[in-house]
Amino acid sequence: MRFNLFLIILTIFLFSFHANGKVKEKVVVHPVHVSYTNVEYDAKTKEFKMLFKIFVDDFDKILHQKYGVNLELQAGKKKNGYQEYVSKYLLEHFKILVNNKDITRNKLKFSHSEIREKAIWLYYNCKYNGKSANFEIKNSLMTDLYRDQTNLLIFTYLDNQIALRFTNSETMEKISF
Numbered sequence: 001m002r003f004n005l006f007l008i009i010l011t012i013f014l015f016s017f018h019a020n021g022k023v024k025e026k027v028v029v030h031p032v033h034v035s036y037t038n039v040e041y042d043a044k045t046k047e048f049k050m051l052f053k054i055f056v057d058d059f060d061k062i063l064h065q066k067y068g069v070n071l072e073l074q075a076g077k078k079k080n081g082y083q084e085y086v087s088k089y090l091l092e093h094f095k096i097l098v099n100n101k102d103i104t105r106n107k108l109k110f111s112h113s114e115i116r117e118k119a120i121w122l123y124y125n126c127k128y129n130g131k132s133a134n135f136e137i138k139n140s141l142m143t144d145l146y147r148d149q150t151n152l153l154i155f156t157y158l159d160n161q162i163a164l165r166f167t168n169s170e171t172m173e174k175i176s177f
Contacts, residue, residue: 033058033146037139039096040156046129050108052090052122054141059120062145063089076115083110086122090141096126097136103128133177137164140171 036053056074063085064070071082087110095102104126111123135157142149143166151166160177 033142033149035141035149035151037094037141037151037153038156039137039153041128041158043158046127048096048126048128050124050126052094052124052141053119054122055118056115056120057118058142058145059086062142065145073115073120078113083113086110086113087124090122090124093138093140093143095136095138097138098128098130098132098134100136103130135175137166137173137175138171139164139166139173140168141166143168143171 033055035055036051038051040049041047042049060071060074063073066089067085069085071077071079071085073082087108091105091108094104096104107126107128109125111125113123114121135155137153137155139151139153141151143151147168149168153164153166155162155164155175157177162175164173164175166173
């Protein structure tokens, strides 16, 4: 419980660039490299709903570095084909495994994205009809760009919730409920 509270407070702090309700425009670089992911299972629709929140300047940089594309997401642009590169990157660096089977590989579907608070918010869905008490999560988002990258994740399945922290050296976590 204490670790969950720490992650929530840290996430709010790291993704907040507000002063008196207004965004500080003078912030050019951020001192930390962190992403936030929320994975929540919806039993009614039998799917995981996922939110990835990544600093947009860093995300532009890694997409350019890996794929040679300049999507200019930071400028608020959504060039044709941008979601192909975004999804390709996510599928390379984020996985949910059940019984060693990657359930995200062919089922991760882009829903929508938005840019706010100096971050890109990516929304995805992933159908999952099975039941499991054991999951394995891989999260190596942005670790190929920054050695000090930290990825925070909240995983909710049925009545269970767990907070996880991933780093450059710790990109896999097993969950058992």
